[in-house]
Amino acid sequence: MAGQSTSGHEHYYVPEQSKLAIFAAFGLFLSVYGAARVINHAHYHADEPSSAGFLLLAGLAVFIGTLFAWFRTTINENRAGMNSAQLKHSYVLGMQWFIFSEVMFFLAFFGALFYVRVLAGPWLASMGDKSMNHLIWEGFKFQWPLMQTPQQAVGLAKQYMANNGTFSGPHENLSFPGFSKMFHWLPLWNTIILLSSSFTVHLAHSGIKANNRGQLKFWLGVTVALGLSFVFLQYREYHEAFTELGLTLHSGIYGSTFFMLTGFHGFHVIMGATILLVQFLRATVAGHFSDADQFGFEAASWYWHFVDVVWVGLFLFVYIL
Amino acid sequence: MFLKAKRLSKLTLGPVLLFLSLISNGAWAAEAESWRHRFQFNLPIGATDVGAQIYGLHMLVFWICVGVSVVVFGAMFYTVFAFRKSRGAVASQFHESTTLEIAWTIVPFVILIGLAFPATKTLLEIYDNKSADLDVMITGYQWKWKYEYIDPQGNNVSFFSSLRTPQSEIYNEEAKGQDYLLEVDEPLYLPVNKKVRFLVTGNDVIHSWWVPELAVKRDAIPGFVNEAHTKAIKTGIFRGQCAELCGRDHGFMPIVVNVVSQDEYDAWLGKKKAEATELKALMEKEFTLPELVERGKGVYERTCVACHGVNGEGGIGKPLAKSAIATGDIKTHLGIVIHGKAGTAMQAFGGQLNEVDLAAVVTYERNAFGNNMGDSAQPVDVYKLKKGQ
Amino acid sequence: MGEHHHGPAKGLTRWLYTTNHKDIGTLYLWFSFAMFILGGSFAMIIRAELFQPGLQLVHPEFFNQMTTMHGLVMVFGAIMPAFVGLANWMIPMMIGAPDMALPRMNNLSFWILPFAFAMLASTLFMQGGAPNFGWTFYAPLSTTYAPPSVTFFIFAIHIMGASSIMGSINIIATVVNLRAPGMTYMKMPLFVWTWFITAFLLVAVMPVLAGAVTMMLMDIHFGTSFFSAAGGGDPVLFQHVFWFFGHPEVYILILPGFGVVSQIIPTFARKPLFGYASMVYATASIAFLSFIVWAHHMYTVGLPVAGELFFMYATLLIAVPTGVKVFNWITTMFKGSMTFETPMLFSIAFVFLFTVGGLSGVMLAMAPVDFQYQDTYFVVAHFHYTMVAGAIFSLTAATYYWLPKWTGRMYSETMGKTHFWLSFFAFNLTFFPQHFVGLAGMPRRIPDYALQFADFNMVSSIGAFFYGSSQILFLFNVIRTIRSGRPITDPKVWEGAQGLEWTVATPAPYHTFTTPPEVK
């Protein structure tokens, strides 16, 4: 409150008309429309040719292109000195609440995980609350990770209810294998990598604050590299899951929650790493950022910390506990 | 009679005529069941103790709402009336009163506590499913109900119950009967004064088994068994409907429960058991092709036509006329009907139809819609296939 | 750049490229009105089919599509964007800001919507038809048993949610950052407050909805089993996730309405709002409670009894802060000097009818009794009292109230009052009888019903046609005002009006508050 009445109230930069929004909206629409067409086509008419993939790609091109132009515009405006301290604060707020909304998105999936682990699973196995579900899932035992789905327990042919998919559990899961095998366990390495990347991005931040561009560039580069190695290891883990462990999207609720949580997280890591890479290029190639003004970088680093925190949750609840 | 009047008023659409028709209906409604029935506007008290309690709670909370309304709206209308500028009211400028604000926070709170107590008591009773005299498993299907009497000796009796109202009434080609949309081919029978536990589940989507007068509404969730109970204290016919949107014919899956004396109930159950034995005998019989086709046509029209069309032309389901499966290996054909096709609307009918009907419908499909395969399946074949032989 | 000195650009590109909060507000408002007509036409089809027993107009499949699309279009297309439109127009003017905090993103939030709803509406013409599983789209009806168009529905929800999230982030940033000097939080007009809190609700729950539809997408197309017990999931999980979004959503639909009414009643009572601070706290409490009551929509799914009790108690509690608001409004009028222009009529009707809807809500909250109410027309009556007489009436009131400020022209009071009385009677004629048929046992979402429900349904349908047609008067009045209403220039428009928006010229200039006013 107090801060704002002094901070450049005379001039809040309201941009002129802009084509950015309508293009972004159109690109977004084309992307999702194309995506829906592609997905439906694969499901219902897989045997016919389709041009939907083109729509999707065109949509993504328009959308990403517009975002690129958009960010360039805002960056240029800022560098041209058009942004008051107050406007910059609006960007800060925007980023913070965007991250909050992302937190809520992950919460939905964590919520689903807790729900099935704590409530629905035991109910299905008629554990604890004396439920009558054994009438349907005779012989089903609940344990986590779920290695045998209820459907497998009773047998597909004897399944009581209408069949809406085949779900068979994995042969092996990715839980903590015990201390002796700990170092062959990818998630541990991933955790180490991601945690240290949070630290390195912090070092980069200190660098720019101290106006030490070398430090900024070096640690930012290291962070991006760590991010990419995380993605690579995650890819290896998925590969192993699919080819060796029998753990896929079809492996019942364990596979569902595992891949949705780690998948969305992985997607966010890719996004975060891309954003950091852009900041890296801005810092190295274009010479952006100063000790007083480095919001683009800062926002990227918040995002990175957020991705990191989500991973800690994943590590605990998906892998360890 | 009053249906004709309604059609008339539909044509004119005039509110005047509507009122005329309403009044005239009221006056001449000799054959319309009764005024009270037509203008029922409250919950039924029902035929169970719990139902009566619920009704009591309903009236309690209703009268409290009326009371709150009288106070709140009374104050509001008085204010609107008394402080109008046109009557020369001058605005006073007060805008706070801590006492008042505390008062109208606390008073509603106290009222709500008064509501929560009896509600808790009734709720606990509703949830007490222990020590029932009889267990009935209820399974919701698109769009019919399956009832299974769980017999401690393992001689379960089960049957499906579906809408009996003919299409001609629904499409206004015939006058609608008294129990339009609330009538089924096979009602559920329950003995009076016995605590009956319902085990409610769904086969495909979520349904909800609801009979207002028995004070039971429980969702039928596929893959989960919900419990509910009722204890009817008087005999009679009680009607209800599915209460969860379950697809196209959600409005057409009524429930009818006949609560009867223990003797009548035993007699009925005995009959049902005899029918089951008879069916077993049928299962061992060799059917001729025409017999199977005829029976199968009936089954097809009851069960499959909705998705596969009258002439096997398909719809929600794939076309069966000249389809690879209906003209291919008969075992595969039987297999898909028994086990369904994973991930599609084609359900596993193995649990819904008995062996005779399964054999019949498959035979029918192979010999209708221009498929002319000339082969047939016998109930034993189905039986073996079901047992995985 | 001289950005403060240009007026609106000319032609179509003014609207396509605009970054001006007033233009964007206007776009939102017209868009939402179009959606209101669309959703309303679906309702008319529903009511026409229900005019008498038997199937006469549409097939059951199509009826289900109508019910679903009606709910979706009204909630996401009509009411939410309408309130965002009001927020765009009014919040900057009320807090003395030059515009919304993030003007380009503001335009993006809007332009996503026409695309999203075009995509949603196009499902009506797809093979297998439009979504037909109710606006609550319970799995597995909306997954395994859904028509192919469900994929488009899912993506429409996704981008529409993105639009809402951006819109609310914008509002949060505006309110936090752009208040004029001296405009402390506890001086903000209540409309701003209610929207501020609504925006938090939106940022918190729209992503959860996105999660719900994402799980659906995966279950349908990629073999996961979130909502399938065969794989260890649970159909009820869907309902938990949905209602965790869905219940706060119904307050999202009403809180800005509370704000509107809290602006209008003091104006026409010529007396300050009673209990300003308690209004703010009540709004915040409602928002908080809204997160812990979601399972009152799920009393019959077989929750453990402890859960049932918890959700019943929490739900009942909401009556307390809402009551505070109702009492405050009435006390604001008490000892005022009241006149009854159209906005005031709609506001008083709001207080009256919303309370009726709230009281039936309390009845529904009683878990054991809800076993008899759940999924009947009693629920339909409840939520139309809260959403039509609540949200729509407050939006109508707001339109009449601020239209002169927006356009610099006065609407026709006679026409406005006629519109009010027609709406008021027709609304009650439509929805009051639905309480009765509901109690008598008529389930919702059915295209055909047993004979004992016939008479009330006919009354209800007649009322609905009346209500629908009286909205033509509204549309006409608004258009007439814009084109040829009596010009006015008094900044204050209404004698008793208070607040910054009434200090700027009438009609409001394209850019207001290029330098912030000083608020004392």
Ligand code: HEA
């Ligand atoms: C704007 C939207 C809105 C609002 C504000 C509300 C407000 C409330 N609603 Fe409603 N509701 C809906 C929209 C809304 N609802 C919708 C859309 C559905 C159906 C969804 C679907 O299934 O499709 C629904 C369904 C619904 C159900 C589920 C019914 C069922 O499916 O079985 C329940 C149950 O508890 C409920 C309760 C309440 C309560 C307790 C309030 C409270 O907030 C009301 C509080 C207000 C008052 C109580 C009045 C004023 C208070 C006083 C004057 C004080 C004194 C009062 C007392 C002491 C009692 N609502």
Ligand code: HEA
């Ligand atoms: C928030 C919003 C909202 C609003 C405003 C409305 C408005 C109306 N609703 Fe609704 N309704 C819902 C939200 C809303 N509804 C929801 C969420 C459901 C549940 C869906 C579900 O079960 O999944 C529902 C369900 C629902 C049902 C139950 C359907 C069923 O269970 O099968 C019915 C039945 O009567 C109904 C009727 C009406 C009517 C008559 C109106 C009227 O008020 C509408 C009047 C408006 C118009 C008619 C348009 C304006 C007209 C003009 C401007 C005239 C000019 C027109 C032209 C030039 C073409 N609604």
Ligand code: CUA
């Ligand atoms: Cu079964 Cu609705």
Ligand SMILES: [Cu+2]
């Ligand atoms: Cu709710």
